[in-house]
Amino acid sequence: MTKIFQPFSTMYEFDSGALNPQGKLISRRLSDMSSMYQDSEAVQALLNDNPLIYEVYNVEVPENEEHIQHCTTILYPGKVGSEFFMTKGHYHEIINRAEIYFCLKGKGLLIMQTKEGEFSSLEMEPGTIAYVPPYWAHRTVNTGDETFVFFAAYPGDAGHDYGLIETEGFVKAVMEQAEKYALVANPSYRKENEIGE
Ligand SMILES: O=P(O)(O)OC[C@H]1O[C@](O)(CO)[C@@H](O)[C@@H]1O
Numbered sequence: 001m002t003k004i005f006q007p008f009s010t011m012y013e014f015d016s017g018a019l020n021p022q023g024k025l026i027s028r029r030l031s032d033m034s035s036m037y038q039d040s041e042a043v044q045a046l047l048n049d050n051p052l053i054y055e056v057y058n059v060e061v062p063e064n065e066e067h068i069q070h071c072t073t074i075l076y077p078g079k080v081g082s083e084f085f086m087t088k089g090h091y092h093e094i095i096n097r098a099e100i101y102f103c104l105k106g107k108g109l110l111i112m113q114t115k116e117g118e119f120s121s122l123e124m125e126p127g128t129i130a131y132v133p134p135y136w137a138h139r140t141v142n143t144g145d146e147t148f149v150f151f152a153a154y155p156g157d158a159g160h161d162y163g164l165i166e167t168e169g170f171v172k173a174v175m176e177q178a179e180k181y182a183l184v185a186n187p188s189y190r191k192e193n194e195i196g197e
């Protein structure tokens with residue numbers, strides 16, 4: 001007989017962006033993603049302090065197609081050189097799985113790209129519901145000076161594939177320019193792959 005999963009709820013803490021109960025917490029510091037930032041001198045200068053860049057509070061549900069994974073992400077304000085703090089970014093392991101983001105606090109940018117090199121970005125502020133369609137890699141960036149918090153939901157079997165982003169990078173980097181953000185072409189996008197070709 002199929003075991004029936006019991007309904008449950010989780011509390012969102014409006015001040016911090018955390019979830020209660022906490023569930024599986026992912027914390028990423030600069031050292032976890034140092035090669036992803038453009039300015040390697042700025043990375044070196046910050047690595048001693050090794051700032052906390054973001055935290056993901058995951059509600060624990062089984063990772064299969066019956067369930068919906070959901071979590072909050074707290075992305076701290078800050079820059080590495082002039083590049084804003086950001087998440088690592090990933091494709092879903094099952095690449096045709098979509099995701100929904102709901103911005104709760106602060107402001108940021110959701111950048112997305114396909115394996116064909118198509119690029120897209122969406123601004124997020126409290127109230128924005130952003131849709132990441134199937135096949136799009138996604139990364140969020142804190143473009144403000146307070147914590148940027150959003151809720152995410154995605155199919156339970158989606159998984160995370162970081163490989164291609166680690167080797168190719170994103171098409172564009174989000175940099176501070178004249179107290180705003182600018183999307184700047186990433187000179188190292190696809191470099192490793194091109195060298196290998
Ligand atoms: O997995 P990354 O790219 O480090 O970033 C974490 C992101 O992944 C998700 O957990 C799921 O796609 C997002 O909610 C969260 O912002």
Ligand SMILES: [Fe+2]
Nearest residue numbers: 092099138154
């Ligand atoms: Fe995702």
